Structures are given as structure tokens and as C-alpha cells.
């Protein structure tokens with residue numbers, strides 16, 4: 085009766101192992117909804133993988149992972165003075181991210197033994213130091229000889245061609261700032277050959293790739309998402325149904341399947357082309373999308389089906405036109421989801 089994620093355990097674990105083997109210094113990213121797999125499960129998997137550090141997104145995620153993973157915990161969201169005091173038992177394991185000179189001072193004033201990385205502002209322009217600010221931070225740090233600088237952090241945009249020019253420029257500036265004890269670079273979204281280049285061009289530094297999606301979701305063939313058919317109703321053209329009293333545009337079946345807005349199931353883009361001319365052509369043909377039906381992420385016999393109306397909270401209504409096979413109540417049908425925005429009722433690892 086549920087939206088289920090089934091993981092082929094053997095396949096998934098072998099993918100995880102191969103990513104860990106080909107990415108020395110790997111830092112698994114364990115944040116948000118745990119990429120659909122839950123934070124707790126990913127924390128335990130990271131322990132099993134044998135890495136020494138994982139990265140969470142926010143301070144509030146620390147309690148979800150701290151008991152299940154025994155190593156160091158990077159927090160990716162930059163520390164700010166309004167972040168709550170850490171549990172002392174946890175403080176020694178946490179690596180903060182700093183992105184402003186004022187925060188370097190404030191964190192060290194609160195905890196002189198705090199571990200931290202300095203984030204550089206990349207073309208993402210999300211957080212981090214510009215070059216001249218980093219020089220200032222380096223100056224301040226010289227007044228705190230006991231400070232525990234754990235490296236530089238760079239968060240690069242996705243798939244924007246080569247990152248190497250940007251990385252070289254940022255790192256050369258950063259190295260010139262003269263940060264004492266700098267020996268590690270934490271980086272995301274560099275792949276294969278780019279990572280190799282970084283390792284050889286900056287051979288004095290330890291390179292630590294932070295990887296989420298390509299690790300946990302990198303082998304999609306190990307993952308299958310299914311919904312349960314909960315009910316099936318035959319309808320004739322003109323029959324009224326649903327919350328909004330729609331009428332069936334032709335005969336067929338209404339299917340009620342598990343998975344709705346509470347799971348993160350949303351409306352997809354309208355079917356077919358959206359240009360006016362295309363819409364007019366569809367209207368003329370009397371297609372189902374002309375009746376206002378929108379494509380759903382649910383598929384039956386490998387064909388995506390239409391929502392009969394917008395998804396409900398825990399179930400969705402699909403329209404299956406006459407002449408196509410109608411699944412039985414209890415049957416599992418496939419669903420395409422965005423894993424990072426979906427919460428499953430059940431996760432089964434085989």
C-alpha cells in the first residue's frame with residue numbers, strides 16, 4: 085500500500101565500493117532527505133565503507149548521523165554566530181565551514197579548539213571568501229597559533245564545462261595568502277580527469293572529493309521506485325469524478341495509486357509540445373491533454389500515464405484510456421522520481 089524504493093543491495097554496495105576505491109579521500113555527503121535513502125542509512129553505510137569523514141548539510145542534521153557514524157563530521161553550511169552551541173561530546177568531531185573574516189574571530193572566541201575549513205567563493209557565488217578576504221583571514225589566524233585549520237573548501241557549479249581554470253586561479257590566490265598549516269583541499273563536482281589534474285597539479289595537498297549524488301544515486305540500475313495500484317474504476321465518456329468534478333473525455337479506467345504530494349510527487353510538464361500551434365493541433369485531435377490531463381511520473385507497461393487530476397496528498401488518480409491493459413489492484417507500477425525531493429513509505433534493501 086505504499087510508495088516503495090527497492091534497492092538491489094549487492095549492486096548498490098558494489099557501486100559504493102568502486103566509487104570509494106576510485107576516489108581516495110572520499111567524503112560522502114549525507115544531507116537533506118539522505119538522497120531519498122534517509123540520513124541514518126547513509127551514515128551507517130559510510131561507516132561500513134570505512135571513510136574517516138562525512139559531510140552533512142546543516143547543524144540540525146548532526147544528531148541524525150552522529151550515533152551511526154564514528155568519524156569526523158563536516159558541516160557544509162557556513163558557521164554563523166547564531167548557530168547553537170554544540171554538545172561538547174560532538175564538538176571535537178565537527179569541522180565547521182567558515183566564509184567570513186568576522187566568523188573566524190567569532191568561532192575562535194567561542195571555541196579556540198574548533199576545527200574548520202575556509203570556503204572560497206567560486207562562480208557559484210553562494211558562500212565563501214574572496215581572495216582579499218582570505219588574506220585578511222590568514223592575518224587573523226596568525227594571531228591564533230593553536231587554530232585548527234583543516235583546509236580549503238570549494239563548491240563548484242555542476243557540469244559547466246571545465247572547472248580547471250577557475251580552480252587554478254582560486255587555489256593559487258589562496259596558497260599565496262600564506263595560511264599556516266594548509267594541507268587539504270575539499271572539493272565537489274570535479275570528475276575523473278579533472279580530479280586527476282588537481283591531484284597532480286597540487287601534489288603537496290591532500291584532495292578530498294565531497295560526493296553525494298554520484299555516490300548514493302550513481303548506479304540507477306540498482307534502484308527501483310514503485311507504487312501500488314489501490315483501486316480501479318471503469319468510466320465512460322462524460323462520467324464525473326475527482327475533487328473537482330471533472331468529466332472523463334472518453335471511456336477508460338481511473339486508477340488510484342499510492343504516492344502523492346506528501347511523498348513529493350508533483351505535476352509534470354504538460355504532455356507534448358506546449359507551443360500554441362501544437363496546442364491547437366492537439367485540441368483539434370481531441371487529445372487527452374486537450375482535456376486538461378497532465379503527464380504523470382507513473383508508468384504502466386513502460387508508458388507514462390496521465391494524471392486524471394492533480395495528485396492528492398498520499399495517492400494519485402491516473403486515467404488509462406480504453407484499449408490499454410489495466411493493472412490489477414495490488415500490482416506494482418513504476419514511478420520516476422527526483423530522489424532528493426521524495427520521501428518513501430518503505431525502503432527495501434535486498
Ligand SMILES: *Cc1c(COP(=O)(O)O)cnc(C)c1O
Pocket residue numbers: 113115160239272273294295296297298
Ligand atoms: C550538496 C553538496 C555537495 C554534494 O553534491 P552532489 O551533487 O550531491 O554530489 C558537495 N558540496 C557541497 C557544498 C554541497 O552543498
